Amino acid sequence: MTDTKSFHEVHDTRRVYRSLLDSMARPGKLHDLSPQMNSIPNAIPLFSGTYALGRTLLDAQTTFYLETENNEAASYLELRTGSRMLAAERADYLFIETQPSVDLIRTLMQQIRIGTLLEPEKSATLIIRVRALSDSETSGITMTLSGPGIKKRRTLSADGFNPEWLRIRAARNMEYPTGCDFILISDNGQMAALPRTTMIESEAV
Amino acid sequence: MAMHTPLKQTYNYAFLDEGSKKEIRRATLKAVAIPGYQVPFASREMPIGRGWGTGGLQLTLSLIGDGDTLKVIDQGNDDSVNAVSIKKLVQACTNVAVTTDAEQATLIQSRHRIPEVPIRADQILVFQVPIPEPLRFVEPKEKKSKHLHAEMDYSGIWLRLYEDIVKWGKISIGADYPALAHKRYIFAPSPIPRYDLPKLHQAEGLFLFGAGREKKIYAIPPYTDVEPLAFDDYPFEVEHFEGCSCRLCGSTDSFLDELYDEAAGQTFYQCSDTGYCRKCRERGAQHGK
Numbered sequence A: 001m002t003d004t005k006s007f008h009e010v011h012d013t014r015r016v017y018r019s020l021l022d023s024m025a026r027p028g029k030l031h032d033l034s035p036q037m038n039s040i041p042n043a044i045p046l047f048s049g050t051y052a053l054g055r056t057l058l059d060a061q062t063t064f065y066l067e068t069e070n071n072e073a074a075s076y077l078e079l080r081t082g083s084r085m086l087a088a089e090r091a092d093y094l095f096i097e098t099q100p101s102v103d104l105i106r107t108l109m110q111q112i113r114i115g116t117l118l119e120p121e122k123s124a125t126l127i128i129r130v131r132a133l134s135d136s137e138t139s140g141i142t143m144t145l146s147g148p149g150i151k152k153r154r155t156l157s158a159d160g161f162n163p164e165w166l167r168i169r170a171a172r173n174m175e176y177p178t179g180c181d182f183i184l185i186s187d188n189g190q191m192a193a194l195p196r197t198t199m200i201e202s203e204a205v
Numbered sequence B: 001m002a003m004h005t006p007l008k009q010t011y012n013y014a015f016l017d018e019g020s021k022k023e024i025r026r027a028t029l030k031a032v033a034i035p036g037y038q039v040p041f042a043s044r045e046m047p048i049g050r051g052w053g054t055g056g057l058q059l060t061l062s063l064i065g066d067g068d069t070l071k072v073i074d075q076g077n078d079d080s081v082n083a084v085s086i087k088k089l090v091q092a093c094t095n096v097a098v099t100t101d102a103e104q105a106t107l108i109q110s111r112h113r114i115p116e117v118p119i120r121a122d123q124i125l126v127f128q129v130p131i132p133e134p135l136r137f138v139e140p141k142e143k144k145s146k147h148l149h150a151e152m153d154y155s156g157i158w159l160r161l162y163e164d165i166v167k168w169g170k171i172s173i174g175a176d177y178p179a180l181a182h183k184r185y186i187f188a189p190s191p192i193p194r195y196d197l198p199k200l201h202q203a204e205g206l207f208l209f210g211a212g213r214e215k216k217i218y219a220i221p222p223y224t225d226v227e228p229l230a231f232d233d234y235p236f237e238v239e240h241f242e243g244c245s246c247r248l249c250g251s252t253d254s255f256l257d258e259l260y261d262e263a264a265g266q267t268f269y270q271c272s273d274t275g276y277c278r279k280c281r282e283r284g285a286q287h288g289k
């Protein structure tokens, strides 16, 4: 039941899930995953945020795509979760650990699944690593959020988050209910979600 | 790592295997991202009969763990056989505390009511849903109703409501009154009274709906528009209890059940939310009533 060090398959995945559920229900609200991420050994070839969310969401019923600089990472995640790495256009979950170029962001965002009117849930969830997240204006891009889960408006700032993600997200989420859902996770374990229903205003876009 | 109280070896923690929990969790996350849309899920066999809240129970088991306090109610009642057996099952396979006090609970599983005290941001309300499809009574085939939702073709249900008005002078639906979520999907709020439906609109709490037999999960996130279907000249109305009060606590502003006392040959009223009624009486006693 327990991994190397002490990430617990039952209890830690449940805690991560509860944070994730509240993040999805309250877009832009910050949740701290660092307690779970700190229980993961440093030696793994993955970002600990990828590992924590991967262990929570992935199994043999699901597929993922991983953007990483470590060539052992994908097979490690497959081994740990029973899930399979596939091309971006077929993946249920896309984990982006690097800072991709604008061209790569465009390519990935055009490839991802956005579901259909009949099955809007068959759509990609992107888990994007950023340098830092904050609920006040700091460095990086500042987003003003509105939509379900938000009382009037909420501010979210993301450092190390290319605004190109938001530009193409807006285009791909144009025909609700089809669309894609974002989960942002920072180096130090702050997490916030941007489901497809969230309207984002930003001077950076 | 914290040690957990030893549990019966025959159970997984929270009964379900981790694969089942993951599948329910993934479906729930998509449900929250698409308010009111029914996400299919596998739905496991549970040690209680289908129709006894297996959908709600599976949601509860996918959520529950250390730090949670669970309340289970059946039509507002903490002590019904159904509510008690669900609580016993959850307690047997987790180490969580249970409560009858809605304000103490982190998770509330309910059949057919929303507690009187509003659900807070740190609470989740899980509904047991018998029929998740609000279009069932105008389109019995799921394949077709799924297309109607996809195309947002809701003319059939609007026509039915209009015919109701022509025939009865009002919309005759009582419980399980259909509503529109986030201006997109018509959804079934489960057989809660109309009195409870406005509590879903722009609310602080998160509402999850589980239909075990029909294998569907859907959600109303906080601060989401929930609009009961109605016509401008026939607006939506909730049940009223003017001039009535609870015979136990005296409350005049809660949802009341009408009961009949055969011995006295009289009709009387009682809070449907038994936890709320109990607290009202305790408060009354403290104030020396």
Ligand SMILES: [Zn+2]
Pocket (backbone or CB within 6 Å): B246, B247, B248, B249, B250, B251, B270, B271, B276, B277, B278, B280
């Ligand atoms: Zn009462």
